[in-house]
Amino acid sequence: xxxxxxxxxxxxxxxxxxxxxxxxxxxxxxxxxxxxxxxxxxxxxxxxxxxxxxxxxxxxxxxxxxxxxxxxxxxxxxxxxxxxxxxxxxxxxxxxxxxxxxxxxxxxxxxxxxxxxxxxxxxxxxxxxxxxxxxxxxxxxxxxxxxxxxxxxxxxxxxxxxxxxxxxxxxxxxxxxxxxxxxxxxxxxxxxxxxxxxxxxxxxxxxxxxxxxxxxxxxxxxxxxxxxxxxxxxxxxxxxxxxxxxxxxxxxxxxxxxxxxxxxxxxxxxxxxxxxxxxxxxxxxxxxxxxxxxxxxxxxxxxxxxxxxxxxxxxxxxxxxxxxxxxxxxxxxxxxxxxxxxxxxxxxxxxxxxxxxxxxxxxxxxxxxxxxxxxxxxxxxxxxxxxxx
Amino acid sequence: xxxxxxxxxxxxxxxxxxxxxxxxxxxxxxxxxxxxxxxxxxxxxxxxxxxxxxxxxxxxxxxxxxxxxxxxxxxxxxxxxxxxxxxxxxxxxxxxxxxxxxxxxxxxxxxxxxxxxxxxxxxxxxxxxxxxxxxxxxxxxxxxxxxxxxxxxxxxxxxxxxxxxxxxxxxxxxxxxxxxxxxxxxxxxxxxxxxxxxxxxxxxxxxxxxxxxxxxxxxxxxxxxxxxxxxxxxxxxxxxxxx
Numbered sequence: 001x002x003x004x005x006x007x008x009x010x011x012x013x014x015x016x017x018x019x020x021x022x023x024x025x026x027x028x029x030x031x032x033x034x035x036x037x038x039x040x041x042x043x044x045x046x047x048x049x050x051x052x053x054x055x056x057x058x059x060x061x062x063x064x065x066x067x068x069x070x071x072x073x074x075x076x077x078x079x080x081x082x083x084x085x086x087x088x089x090x091x092x093x094x095x096x097x098x099x100x101x102x103x104x105x106x107x108x109x110x111x112x113x114x115x116x117x118x119x120x121x122x123x124x125x126x127x128x129x130x131x132x133x134x135x136x137x138x139x140x141x142x143x144x145x146x147x148x149x150x151x152x153x154x155x156x157x158x159x160x161x162x163x164x165x166x167x168x169x170x171x172x173x174x175x176x177x178x179x180x181x182x183x184x185x186x187x188x189x190x191x192x193x194x195x196x197x198x199x200x201x202x203x204x205x206x207x208x209x210x211x212x213x214x215x216x217x218x219x220x221x222x223x224x225x226x227x228x229x230x231x232x233x234x235x236x237x238x239x240x241x242x243x244x245x246x247x248x249x250x251x252x253x254x255x256x257x258x259x260x261x262x263x264x265x266x267x268x269x270x271x272x273x274x275x276x277x278x279x280x281x282x283x284x285x286x287x288x289x290x291x292x293x294x295x296x297x298x299x300x301x302x303x304x305x306x307x308x309x310x311x312x313x314x315x316x317x318x319x320x321x322x323x324x325x326x327x328x329x330x331x332x333x334x335x336x337x338x339x340x341x342x343x344x345x346x347x348x349x350x351x352x353x354x355x356x357x358x359x360x361x362x363x364x365x366x367x368x369x370x371x372x373x374x375x376x377x378x379x380x381x382x383x384x385x386x387x388x389x
Numbered sequence: 390x391x392x393x394x395x396x397x398x399x400x401x402x403x404x405x406x407x408x409x410x411x412x413x414x415x416x417x418x419x420x421x422x423x424x425x426x427x428x429x430x431x432x433x434x435x436x437x438x439x440x441x442x443x444x445x446x447x448x449x450x451x452x453x454x455x456x457x458x459x460x461x462x463x464x465x466x467x468x469x470x471x472x473x474x475x476x477x478x479x480x481x482x483x484x485x486x487x488x489x490x491x492x493x494x495x496x497x498x499x500x501x502x503x504x505x506x507x508x509x510x511x512x513x514x515x516x517x518x519x520x521x522x523x524x525x526x527x528x529x530x531x532x533x534x535x536x537x538x539x540x541x542x543x544x545x546x547x548x549x550x551x552x553x554x555x556x557x558x559x560x561x562x563x564x565x566x567x568x569x570x571x572x573x574x575x576x577x578x579x580x581x582x583x584x585x586x587x588x589x590x591x592x593x594x595x596x597x598x599x600x601x602x603x604x605x606x607x608x609x610x611x612x613x614x615x616x617x618x619x620x621x622x623x624x625x626x627x628x629x630x631x632x
Contacts, residue, residue, distance in 0.1 A: 015523035175551040274476040287451040288480030289429040
């Protein structure tokens, strides 16, 4: 496995973690070749998580936008989001490595819930770091994690969001590296995490490509997904990255404005920097201090982004657009009314982008990765977006 | 007697008290200083230094740290290292960072492991500034060999798995690793969790020097007097009541 995607990626972590990252990389290579483990994972993805997920032609939305919109229904997976693809993969990998204890970070709580779920399934000890602001605004997910037997550790320091939670998880890992697997939730962090998570999420893209070919007998014009850390986008992009006729569009959170501190549009507004183990685009000030991010969608509220996205951007293989808080909220309501689907606010950004650019997509066929369902966001939506810190 | 290095976070708890602490280190005969440049996401630091970093960043920009560094050089005659995180150097570029820093002996980047040093070391060539390499209780023989190859300044041996501060202990395996590094042409200094004279004695049995950070800052948070008393206590032989 290569440590870098072009000039992005790497392993910028304290020296103590390097042997563990090497162990993880070697174990992953062996795990991929181990037929028994691979079959067990495929079985769990099918019977426990609910794969394959449907590729659904959203007819009402399509009529309204004068294009054909297919939704990849990752929101129908167990625990309500694409996160379970990765947590099932990594928990099997952790068992393969003989690790007994799992730690994870979570922003919106979706990755925390998906981690707590697979830990319950495989009877592993589970601790989830979560920023204090997120603990407050995602109370239901905190309850879910408790019920699943996980310990939720609120992180009061720093911004109290995903960034602080990752800092704290990294500190835990440095201390407990012998016994513990850090089950990271997105395509971020030091190598080999971005590659491993992308691999586990690529099931979405492979399925979507085959499903689309079957119904349309051609490839889509565009594939659209929201990008925070970027795991659901990378998962669906992986299915189409070699199909150069398919445009890949990542949608970042424009928040309330494009002033630093008011958005999470890292690839659009950031510059290369080093955070959480990798060189990638980063929201930072002129000194290199990492800026606070903002989004109405807690899962997008992150000042960094996976290094492979930075690579795809610089290579012009993917394009990264922006959807503001208000546009995402409007898209949430539109999908609810038109299609009977309550999308996660994160996924609403992908839909919001399509709506705002409908002229560009007239008569085209697009796939949107509907990465999660919106039940977790009821409070934020009900308060018109004011309840998100 | 081994060497003693003190870590002080630049401009903490205030610029004045920080500089007084530097002066005290000079008076006491501290061998080298690590001047910390606060970073927004200090993942290698424990609670105290993280909290202190956030405090400093509320009031100061990196330009202020460079300015203070100039004063540190006037006050302190021993070696001076900057300790921070990779992004602050990456953002400015190594050359610009060094120009703004002026004369220093080395750079210590807490999130820069051996295998990522190349791009930073290239920028340091011919400057006389060393990029300090870390070894840890987790290091394998091949890591030790690669750290020693071309090492300058000193080898920073992290005493434990974990962040700065907390307890101090060295297991047998770690002691064996430290012994492997010793006497290979570059000094080995041990850091993380060292608090008192007793710890220093233990470190000097094994290595060429010790680095104290968190405990020094904890004393300085009390007052400059308590910091001075603390430095004094590091000289005194241990008594039965210590620890």
